[in-house]
Amino acid sequence: MAKEAAVMLLALFLPLLVTAEAHLLQDQPTAAVGHAASAPTHLHFYFHDTVSGKSPTAVRVVSPPPTGSSSSSSPSPQPTFFGAVTVMDDPLTEGPEPGSAAVGRAQGLYMGSDQAKIGFLQAMNLVFTAGPHNGSTLALLGRNCPLDSVRELPVVGGTGKFRFARGYALLRTHWLDLRTGDATVEYDVYVMH
Numbered sequence: 149m150a151k152e153a154a155v156m157l158l159a160l161f162l163p164l165l166v167t168a169e170a171h172l173l174q175d176q177p178t179a180a181v182g183h184a185a186s187a188p189t190h191l192h193f194y195f196h197d198t199v200s201g202k203s204p205t206a207v208r209v210v211s212p213p214p215t216g217s218s219s220s221s222s223p224s225p226q227p228t229f230f231g232a233v234t235v236m237d238d239p240l241t242e243g244p245e246p247g248s249a250a251v252g253r254a255q256g257l258y259m260g261s262d263q264a265k266i267g268f269l270q271a272m273n274l275v276f277t278a279g280p281h282n283g284s285t286l287a288l289l290g291r292n293c294p295l296d297s298v299r300e301l302p303v304v305g306g307t308g309k310f311r312f313a314r315g316y317a318l319l320r321t322h323w324l325d326l327r328t329g330d331a332t333v334e335y336d337v338y339v340m341h
């Protein structure tokens with residue numbers, strides 16, 4: 149009799165226990181808190197930074213101060229561009245050619261912030277003006293050493309379709325004119341949103 153009662157109780161409460169357990173598991177935070185568990189969105193495009201010519205898309209607004217401290221009689225600008233600030237409104241395109249279909253703009257600044265090598269603090273909005281993300285933006289803030297083969301910048305937020313965005317961008321120089329400083333950079337951006 150006692151055994152029957154125990155089985156009965158178990159039969160009654162087991163489904164409840166299982167349900168409670170399942171509920172608990174669903175409420176467990178995953179690695180990406182607040183984000184869909186699906187794979188990140190991958191964006192691929194090219195960034196064109198034109199500092200030379202009659203219509204540059206990036207302008208130096210602060211020049212690095214002369215080194216001064218060296219014994220040289222003619223102080224020269226620091227070779228790392230430490231202290232230089234450049235503001236950009238650079239086109240983003242689907243392909244590497246400047247005339248390739250427009251994807252958006254990279255609007256912001258990069259500032260020489262490394263005294264040992266060429267290294268920038270880069271703060272910018274990627275403003276999408278075409279395609280499935282037209283009207284949305286991504287905010288990036290990070291360190292960019294343009295002579296490194298691959299640079300990684302954090303994606304710190306976004307708007308529109310990219311609200312709550314977190315992720316990272318991998319930058320690889322596609323083309324660089326060492327004489328002028330003009331460059332085309334390939335971007336691979338991975339975002340959870």
Ligand SMILES: *[C@@H]1O[C@H](CO)[C@@H](O)[C@H](O)[C@H]1NC(C)=O
Pocket residue numbers: 277278279282283
């Ligand atoms: C992007 O969105 C704007 C505003 O809705 C629209 O005017 C424009 O035509 C769109 N551009 C493209 C290329 O779809």
